[in-house]
Amino acid sequence: xxxxxxxxxxxxxASGTPLPAFAACADTVxxxxxxxxxxxxxxxxxxxxxxxxxxxTIRKRFGGAMxxxxxxxxxxxxxxxxxxxxxxxxxxxxxxxxxxxDGAGGATVVTPETNIVMxxxxxxxxxxxxxxxxxxxxxxxxAWTPTRLRAVTHLDxxxxxxxxxxxxxxxxLAMPA
Numbered sequence: 001x002x003x004x005x006x007x008x009x010x011x012x013x014a015s016g017t018p019l020p021a022f023a024a025c026a027d028t029v030x031x032x033x034x035x036x037x038x039x040x041x042x043x044x045x046x047x048x049x050x051x052x053x054x055x056x057t058i059r060k061r062f063g064g065a066m067x068x069x070x071x072x073x074x075x076x077x078x079x080x081x082x083x084x085x086x087x088x089x090x091x092x093x094x095x096x097x098x099x100x101x102d103g104a105g106g107a108t109v110v111t112p113e114t115n116i117v118m119x120x121x122x123x124x125x126x127x128x129x130x131x132x133x134x135x136x137x138x139x140x141x142x143a144w145t146p147t148r149l150r151a152v153t154h155l156d157x158x159x160x161x162x163x164x165x166x167x168x169x170x171x172x173l174a175m176p177a
Contacts, residue, residue: 001025006032010114013087020174027051031165036087036115037079038155042072083155090115093153093162100166119149122173130172 003026005011012019023029028047033039037124046056047055102109106122119141121127127143134141144150149169153162 001027003029005030006035008032008116009036009084009087011089013084014114026133028055033079036090036154037076037083039075039079040072042076042079044076050156067165087115090153090155090157093157093159094151095149096159097162097166099151100163101169101173104170107173115153115154116143117151119151119173121147121149124176125173130169133172134165134168137168137172139165139167140145141165 003023005022006029008019008022010030011017012022023046028045028051031044031046033042033044045055045059091112091114092115094115098109098112098117101107101117101119105124108120110118110120112118121130126146127149128146130149131141131143142150151165151169157165
């Protein structure tokens with residue numbers, strides 16, 4: 001059993017569940033140092049020592065052999081030491097964004113559990129239209145489906161940024177067709 005833990009740090013912070021408790025169900029666990037932690041690149045795979053030969057072979061087969069990667073390891077270590085505990089700020093910013101946008105023009109927001117905000121747009125508009133208009137005003141939100149926007153808070157998004165984004169998105173959602 002493999003656990004793709006690209007957002008495992010977020011899940012642990014949001015739920016209060018220790019990382020080993022999540023990982024206990026899996027034989028191998030992947031973690032990402034760039035999503036949420038702010039490292040420019042990097043990931044790690046944890047596995048039992050008995051699987052080492054197989055894992056190394058598979059890693060090389062799929063292009064995972066990097067040379068001179070110490071600088072990337074340093075960035076990952078910095079991210080773990082300085083950015084892990086502050087991920088709760090990202091979750092708080094997501095909750096703030098959700099509260100600022102919910103109900104604007106008839107939109108509804110799925111209550112965020114971590115740093116991802118899903119916004120169901122009102123019937124008079126489309127997610128793609130709102131996403132494009134928001135981008136023109138300096139706010140990046142994704143059209144997740146034709147009727148849903150996705151916003152993600154992270155290390156580079158401050159509370160002030162969230163308030164600005166909330167205002168822009170709310171105004172766009174409230175605009176008549």
